[in-house]
Amino acid sequence: xxxxxxxxxxxxxxxxxxxxxxxxxxxxxxxxxxxxxxxxxxxxxxxxxxxxxxxxxxxxxxxxxxxxxxxxxxxxxxxxxxxxxxxxxxxxxxxxxxxxxxxxxxxxxxxxxxxxxxxxxxxxxxxxxxxxxxxxxxxxxxxxxxxxxxxxxxxxxxxxxxxxxxxxxxxxxxxxxxxxxxxxxxxxxxxxxxxxxxxxxxxxxxxxxxxxxxxxxxxxxxxxxxxxxxxxxxxxxxxxxxxxxxxxxxxxxxxxxxxxxxxxxxxxxxxx
Numbered sequence: 001x002x003x004x005x006x007x008x009x010x011x012x013x014x015x016x017x018x019x020x021x022x023x024x025x026x027x028x029x030x031x032x033x034x035x036x037x038x039x040x041x042x043x044x045x046x047x048x049x050x051x052x053x054x055x056x057x058x059x060x061x062x063x064x065x066x067x068x069x070x071x072x073x074x075x076x077x078x079x080x081x082x083x084x085x086x087x088x089x090x091x092x093x094x095x096x097x098x099x100x101x102x103x104x105x106x107x108x109x110x111x112x113x114x115x116x117x118x119x120x121x122x123x124x125x126x127x128x129x130x131x132x133x134x135x136x137x138x139x140x141x142x143x144x145x146x147x148x149x150x151x152x153x154x155x156x157x158x159x160x161x162x163x164x165x166x167x168x169x170x171x172x173x174x175x176x177x178x179x180x181x182x183x184x185x186x187x188x189x190x191x192x193x194x195x196x197x198x199x200x201x202x203x204x205x206x207x208x209x210x211x212x213x214x215x216x217x218x219x220x221x222x223x224x225x226x227x228x229x230x231x232x233x234x235x236x237x238x239x240x241x242x243x244x245x246x247x248x249x250x251x252x253x254x255x256x257x258x259x260x261x262x263x264x265x266x267x268x269x270x271x272x
Contacts, residue, residue, distance in 0.1 A: 003028050003196025004098070004175050006050055006207060007061035011042075011230075019058070020230045021046060027175055027208055028216035029067075032201040034217030035210040036250060037227035043210045044103075049079075049177045050246070056083045066093050067174060099168035103180040106160025108167075109152040115163050116148035122167045131170060138203075140168035140196040158189035163197070177204040182213060194220060197254050214254045218242075226250070 011020040020042045023056045027033050037043050041183040060079040078089040110118055117134040136144035139162040152160060161181060182190035194216050201207040217224055226234040228246035236242055242251055
């Protein structure tokens with residue numbers, strides 16, 4: 001299985017102003033890649049561009065290499081296509097190859113269907129109850145039978161995130177992209193969900209986590225990418241100190257907070 005590679009992603013607003021400039025991103029199977037940055041740095045826009053979900057009025061340019069489920073690898077250039085053709089190109093890989101867990105993913109659940117019904121309807125719609133139970137376990141539910149008959153309004157925020165994650169996993173995507181998946185969850189639930197995402201990378205999925213949880217990503221991600229003003233300004237391996245100005249500002253901001261359930265501090269050598 002090859003890498004998912006996004007090269008020189010540039011996004012312009014309708015007036016020509018740059019929103020993202022020359023962003024390169026490589027996601028390897030079996031790794032967890034963290035993406036951090038201040039609000040407005042371009043993290044969510046990068047995710048939406050990667051999935052082909054950026055607003056159509058924006059001008060995008062990039063090369064994208066998407067590994068297939070077999071031995072072949074497809075290099076596609078969808079950003080130069082007209083909106084309808086671009087959507088068709090991304091629809092062929094979205095879900096089956098690249099799955100998205102959005103912020104407040106619970107809102108993507110159908111309020112009129114049970115969790116099991118939504119799992120069976122995901123993808124081809126032909127998944128069996130054992131497959132649904134397996135997806136729920138992979139998403140972090142120890143007892144699938146206790147949750148599969150529930151409706152979304154009967155789930156807590158963390159359970160809804162896991163149910164939405166299970167709906168992705170039943171399609172068995174090679175890569176999972178998570179956009180601020182722990183927003184609004186308490187610290188213990190955040191830590192538990194991050195642990196599930198780490199386990200998924202350990203089982204062979206390539207996992208991208210865009211998050212403000214710098215403490216956890218610094219120690220739990222295989223690599224961390226720092227965005228600032230629409231550009232990648234730093235790349236660090238697990239545990240390496242962040243040395244860019246943007247990275248140091250994030251460290252200082254995090255050191256002022258105390259969130260139970262997460263490491264108490266970043267490595268001392270990463271502080272100014």
